[in-house]
Amino acid sequence: MIRVTNIHKSFGDLHVLKGIDATFMEGKTNLIIGKSGSGKTVFLKCLLGIHDIDEGDVDFDGRLISQMSIEDRRKLRLELGMVFQGSALFDSLTVEENVSFPLRMFTKKSAKEIAERTNFCLNRVNIENANHLFPAEISGGMQKRVAIARAIVMNPRYLFCDEPNSGLDPKTAMVIDELIQEITQEFNITTVINTHDMNSVLQIGDHVNFLVGGKKIWEGSKEDVLHTDNQELADFVFSSELFKKVRRAARSE
Amino acid sequence: MFIKRILEDIGRYFILMKLVFRRPDNYRMYWDAFVRDLYNLGVKSLGLVAIISLFVGAVVTIQTALNLENPIIPKYYIAIATRESIILEFSPTMISLILAGKVGSNIASTLGTMRVSEQIEALEVMGVKSASFLIMPKIAACVIFNPILIIISMFLGIVGGYIFGTSTGMITGTDFIKGLQMDYTPFYIAYALIKTVVFAFVITSISAYYGFFVKGGAIEVGENSTKAVVASSLVLILTNYLLTQLLLG
Ligand SMILES: Nc1ncnc2c1ncn2[C@@H]1O[C@H](COP(=O)(O)OP(=O)(O)OP(=O)(O)O)[C@@H](O)[C@H]1O
Numbered sequence: 118m119i120r121v122t123n124i125h126k127s128f129g130d131l132h133v134l135k136g137i138d139a140t141f142m143e144g145k146t147n148l149i150i151g152k153s154g155s156g157k158t159v160f161l162k163c164l165l166g167i168h169d170i171d172e173g174d175v176d177f178d179g180r181l182i183s184q185m186s187i188e189d190r191r192k193l194r195l196e197l198g199m200v201f202q203g204s205a206l207f208d209s210l211t212v213e214e215n216v217s218f219p220l221r222m223f224t225k226k227s228a229k230e231i232a233e234r235t236n237f238c239l240n241r242v243n244i245e246n247a248n249h250l251f252p253a254e255i256s257g258g259m260q261k262r263v264a265i266a267r268a269i270v271m272n273p274r275y276l277f278c279d280e281p282n283s284g285l286d287p288k289t290a291m292v293i294d295e296l297i298q299e300i301t302q303e304f305n306i307t308t309v310i311n312t313h314d315m316n317s318v319l320q321i322g323d324h325v326n327f328l329v330g331g332k333k334i335w336e337g338s339k340e341d342v343l344h345t346d347n348q349e350l351a352d353f354v355f356s357s358e359l360f361k362k363v364r365r366a367a368r369s370e
Numbered sequence: 371m372f373i374k375r376i377l378e379d380i381g382r383y384f385i386l387m388k389l390v391f392r393r394p395d396n397y398r399m400y401w402d403a404f405v406r407d408l409y410n411l412g413v414k415s416l417g418l419v420a421i422i423s424l425f426v427g428a429v430v431t432i433q434t435a436l437n438l439e440n441p442i443i444p445k446y447y448i449a450i451a452t453r454e455s456i457i458l459e460f461s462p463t464m465i466s467l468i469l470a471g472k473v474g475s476n477i478a479s480t481l482g483t484m485r486v487s488e489q490i491e492a493l494e495v496m497g498v499k500s501a502s503f504l505i506m507p508k509i510a511a512c513v514i515f516n517p518i519l520i521i522i523s524m525f526l527g528i529v530g531g532y533i534f535g536t537s538t539g540m541i542t543g544t545d546f547i548k549g550l551q552m553d554y555t556p557f558y559i560a561y562a563l564i565k566t567v568v569f570a571f572v573i574t575s576i577s578a579y580y581g582f583f584v585k586g587g588a589i590e591v592g593e594n595s596t597k598a599v600v601a602s603s604l605v606l607i608l609t610n611y612l613l614t615q616l617l618l619g
Pocket residue numbers: 128131133151152153154155156157158159160313
């Protein structure tokens with residue numbers, strides 16, 4: 118479980134996060150939704166320790182980020198997996214080398230063990246016969262899946278995904294969403310996902326946090342989203358005609 | 371304003387260098403990166419260095435010959451002059467400048483692309499000391515391989531001079547060899563190699579600095595690669611002056 122209390126983050130005069138509280142449960146896909154520029158990526162990077170937070174605290178199962186030494190933080194990082202908005206695969210390394218990278222860097226496993234674990238993770242995300250291709254040689258959807266494989270290769274306790282299905286067709290986007298949800302449940306990971314894709318919200322929104330202008334103004338499950346009376350959330354989620362219909366149907370049930 | 375920017379750059383450069391020279395987490399991975407960089411930054415420059423050295427060696431010989439068309443001055447002076455200009459300046463300084471363009475833009479654009487596509491953050495999240503892992507092997511590769519390139523360049527420059535000088539009939543082979551062996555100062559080679567090592571460090575570390583801190587996208591990566599080449603060339607020329615004063619002055 119991750120518990121965030123009152124975090125603030127500014128870049129110079131730009132106050133991006135204005136006191137966010139949130140709780141993310143293990144085995145659940147916790148979503149952060151919000152308009153472009155609302156601070157989702159900055160929020161995730163604060164949790165990951167890429168950005169230092171100005172105020173507030175993050176609690177990783179009883180370990181407070183404010184009380185960690187540099188060494189503690191480095192240890193915590195071995196428990197984190199991250200899928201970046203643009204996949205962020207290392208383009209000079211093959212698919213296989215990308216996935217095995219953390220194992221080679223941080224473990225003393227034998228080449229055979231590393232190959233086994235790498236192939237297990239690649240199979241888990243349904244990538245076959247691509248071990249020796251470079252990221253530039255595979256499709257965007259495959260890159261996302263390889264990025265997921267790389268993120269879970271060290272058996273992380275916490276998984277962060279920044280818009281894991283942006284730029285993908287609806288079908289592939291759904292496959293990626295479902296994959297993340299399955300992995301989360303299977304390995305009991307605390308997963309936090311940024312998205313502005315409404316399909317994802319209604320598909321895998323175990324717990325949804327809604328950010329507006331650097332503040333969390335609403336939280337609830339995907340069912341709660343359908344029945345919300347919060348006007349801002351309704352405007353954001355049900356902006357398209359299709360979703361308006363979905364909502365009406367849900368309410369008349 | 372301009373001065374402030376330069377001072378800021380210098381400050382951040384030294385902060386980066388402190389991050390670069392940290393103890394590796396995994397020597398094996400650093401070694402692999404080093405070997406890859408040795409190939410990409412060093413071995414791949416061999417062809418360019420070879421061609422430029424051969425022809426510049428030829429031109430230096432021909433120019434010198436044309437300027438020494440005086441019957442009182444012995445022909446073997448052409449070879450002495452060629453040797454000295456190639457060993458002292460052409461190979462260590464000019465070839466390093468060319469490498470600043472080739473290797474410098476390569477390093478800056480590679481690192482810059484990694485930065486804007488979040489690959490550097492991906493390393494950080496994993497807990498990798500990104501500056502050290504990405505930059506230290508590149509610096510090591512060039513500091514070790516550039517002297518080899520420069521020695522090859524010296525050799526080929528002189529060979530070029532010999533081939534073109536003798537084939538145009540400006541100097542005989544015997545005179546050329548005689549000149550090469552006269553008044554030979556071994557320290558000049560040491561001086562050239564010391565310069566090369568310092569230049570290699572200047573080129574790689576400054577280019578890495580410009581690549582590592584790119585903000586933005588593809589356009590900024592391009593801009594910073596240009597800045598990397600300009601800055602490392604300028605610092606190289608300045609260092610050349612200081613080292614010459616220090617070592618030969
Ligand atoms: N490193 C940074 N330095 C300065 N400002 C930043 C930085 N990162 C983000 N910002 C600013 O913080 C604000 C929130 O950005 P953020 O990337 O978190 O938005 P987002 O919700 O992820 O948007 P999107 O959905 O488009 O990815 C923006 O105004 C952005 O310009």
